[in-house]
Amino acid sequence: MEERREYPYTPEHVHDYFGRTSVNMDHFHTFVGSTAVQQNVAGGHVHNYANETRVTQNHSHIMNGTSGLQVPVLLGHVHEIAGTTTVSDNHTHTYNVHTGYQRPPRNVRRPMPFGVRAEAKAEGKEEPAKRRPRLRFLKKDSNPSSEDK
Numbered sequence: 001m002e003e004r005r006e007y008p009y010t011p012e013h014v015h016d017y018f019g020r021t022s023v024n025m026d027h028f029h030t031f032v033g034s035t036a037v038q039q040n041v042a043g044g045h046v047h048n049y050a051n052e053t054r055v056t057q058n059h060s061h062i063m064n065g066t067s068g069l070q071v072p073v074l075l076g077h078v079h080e081i082a083g084t085t086t087v088s089d090n091h092t093h094t095y096n097v098h099t100g101y102q103r104p105p106r107n108v109r110r111p112m113p114f115g116v117r118a119e120a121k122a123e124g125k126e127e128p129a130k131r132r133p134r135l136r137f138l139k140k141d142s143n144p145s146s147e148d149k
Helices: 114-122
Strands: 014-020 030-034 039-041 044-046 048-052 062-066 071-073 076-078 080-084 094-098
Touching: 014 094, 030 048, 062 080
Parallel strands: none
Antiparallel strands: 014 030, 039 044, 048 062, 071 076, 080 094
16 A cells, blocks of 8 residues: 655755854854754644854853744755754854755665666565775885885
């Protein structure tokens, strides 16, 4: 039985974001982060996010919350991230940015294309998963041999 999905279906993804906070007490903070994988809600999906601002004037702030619903753009969609930081050094900052485009999460195994898996099963051979070779840097000998000279 085929699973029904609400159109448009959005595969598992995350968004990167960056920006700066409002100016308060004669300074602002910059921040950069990535959202968590999406959570489906009525009307679309949202992402949770959490990060720490960069240190300015010997302190930083925590930012966390849930993004707004997806906003369609030419090559995909973005989300609005807005809120108020935690209190640090007796003050807070506000922020309001849009995320970048969606991208697949890192370190997630992606399924094989449908045709490739079907061909392997039809031929009756299931190849074991091949691991990529690890690149190792060779240490140089401290005593080079006479052949190298």
